[in-house]
Amino acid sequence: MRQTMKRDVITISDVSDSEIDEIFSLADEFLGGKDSGAHRVSGRRHQADAYLMATLFYEPSTRTRFSFEAAMKRLGGEVVGGADPATTSAAKGESVLDTVRVMESYTDLIVLRHPCEGAARAAAEHVGVPVINGGDGRHEHPTQTLCDLYTLRRELGGETLRDLNVLLIGDLKNGRTVHSLVYGLARFGANVITMAPPGLGLPSEVSRRLEEDYGRKPELGSQIFDNENGGARIGAMYIAPDSQLKTAISRAQLPRANLHFDGEFVEGDGVKISIDVCYVTRRQGERVSRDETVSSEYPVIDAKFLSAKRYKDTRVLHPLPRVGELGYDLDRDQRGVYFKQAAYGVPIRMALISKLLGISPFSTSRPQGPQHDLYRHGEKMQCANDRCITNHAVERRQLTPKFWLVRPTPKFPKISLRCTYCETDFEPPFYGRVGERSLHANAGVPDEMDWWKIVLFANEQEARMAGLEMSASAQS
Ligand code: NCD
Numbered sequence: 001m002r003q004t005m006k007r008d009v010i011t012i013s014d015v016s017d018s019e020i021d022e023i024f025s026l027a028d029e030f031l032g033g034k035d036s037g038a039h040r041v042s043g044r045r046h047q048a049d050a051y052l053m054a055t056l057f058y059e060p061s062t063r064t065r066f067s068f069e070a071a072m073k074r075l076g077g078e079v080v081g082g083a084d085p086a087t088t089s090a091a092k093g094e095s096v097l098d099t100v101r102v103m104e105s106y107t108d109l110i111v112l113r114h115p116c117e118g119a120a121r122a123a124a125e126h127v128g129v130p131v132i133n134g135g136d137g138r139h140e141h142p143t144q145t146l147c148d149l150y151t152l153r154r155e156l157g158g159e160t161l162r163d164l165n166v167l168l169i170g171d172l173k174n175g176r177t178v179h180s181l182v183y184g185l186a187r188f189g190a191n192v193i194t195m196a197p198p199g200l201g202l203p204s205e206v207s208r209r210l211e212e213d214y215g216r217k218p219e220l221g222s223q224i225f226d227n228e229n230g231g232a233r234i235g236a237m238y239i240a241p242d243s244q245l246k247t248a249i250s251r252a253q254l255p256r257a258n259l260h261f262d263g264e265f266v267e268g269d270g271v272k273i274s275i276d277v278c279y280v281t282r283r284q285g286e287r288v289s290r291d292e293t294v295s296s297e298y299p300v301i302d303a304k305f306l307s308a309k310r311y312k313d314t315r316v317l318h319p320l321p322r323v324g325e326l327g328y329d330l331d332r333d334q335r336g337v338y339f340k341q342a343a344y345g346v347p348i349r350m351a352l353i354s355k356l357l358g359i360s361p362f363s364t365s366r367p368q369g370p371q372h373d374l375y376r377h378g379e380k381m382q383c384a385n386d387r388c389i390t391n392h393a394v395e396r397r398q399l400t401p402k403f404w405l406v407r408p409t410p411k412f413p414k415i416s417l418r419c420t421y422c423e424t425d426f427e428p429p430f431y432g433r434v435g436e437r438s439l440h441a442n443a444g445v446p447d448e449m450d451w452w453k454i455v456l457f458a459n460e461q462e463a464r465m466a467g468l469e470m471s472a473s474a475q476s
Pocket of ligand 1: 176
């Protein structure tokens, strides 16, 4: 029976740690037990016979769509939907929001992949059946993260991911899988080290959330080079607050700008750091716009790259597809576990479907909502991300942008708005207060503010039209 309160999984924050554990335990059952050594599901259960799932994919997909469909069918359910928007009314200009409303009346669960960031959240707000985000533009891909974390748990054999050293390699700016994954890793206590070509590091809002929501500070700056590997850049290291790695770094009092990512990591201190996991991603060519200049440098992870001692027991993961950044020689190397990772997509998605349809309901409580206040004066504000669903020429007619008000901190001294759909942060340059006529520059904002009174402006002209003026003192 359907649960009274529908549950959506749009970002990895939509499932709590204990719910993730429940999903993993159920996936273990589908694989014949925690230590069965199996990675593929066989046979069919008759648990979801009464249910239909819709797969709406507006972008190419192999693993996500087929594993969702296989998962539903292995559970005994049926699937309707498609992978080619050209064969649906999308080709006639129908909005995705109208499409999901229609699919809601035909099916019990919707899996949506869409090129616009925030599309899945918008869809979830418009329908009464659970919506699962199968990837929304560059934003998030939470079910891939469930597969990734599950792969680590099964392949590394431990109960916990605490203090694992995880190296994320590739296009960390545009890859949605890594955005969901870094939050998951941070929540389970792993250390994250990033390695990205210039300009393709983690987006600033992701780093900010790692720091503010998960207490992970980048311990090292962006000028660190991996000498052995053609100078690929190590972007930053997000480290568990009390990890051995952090102690090693602070004890050695390393000059932060010239630490080389070679051999033992920390010289002269006796603490050797090994890399437990390399998570490799492809260059997201389709997400780079024509006017963006991108570096031609891109790391290639193969047996040669992994010949250094620190990679001796590494597990190599990749969400796939690979397009040149992952050596085929790793297919025969026991460190390469990416095909098992793809196989785990079926039991994990079977477990998630069972949970969301209430076949095997979550026994634990819902995750906490966001910690920020909703910005109350956003009627005229546009999200700064032009790939956000709220800026899509067709979808925007049915959507009102909404924002969280993110308060300033010493490191980020301006008031930010975070779109509730695509979660992009931006800092409108001016603010005023309800009931007051003076306009202020968005910098050095006092802490003791009545936050609900804050009204932000994208430019001075907008503020003037609302009757606010920059005072002489504010200008100085
Ligand atoms: C990823 C995706 O679509 O984001 N693939 C997947 O779902 N396994 C990764 C990618 O396309 O690079």
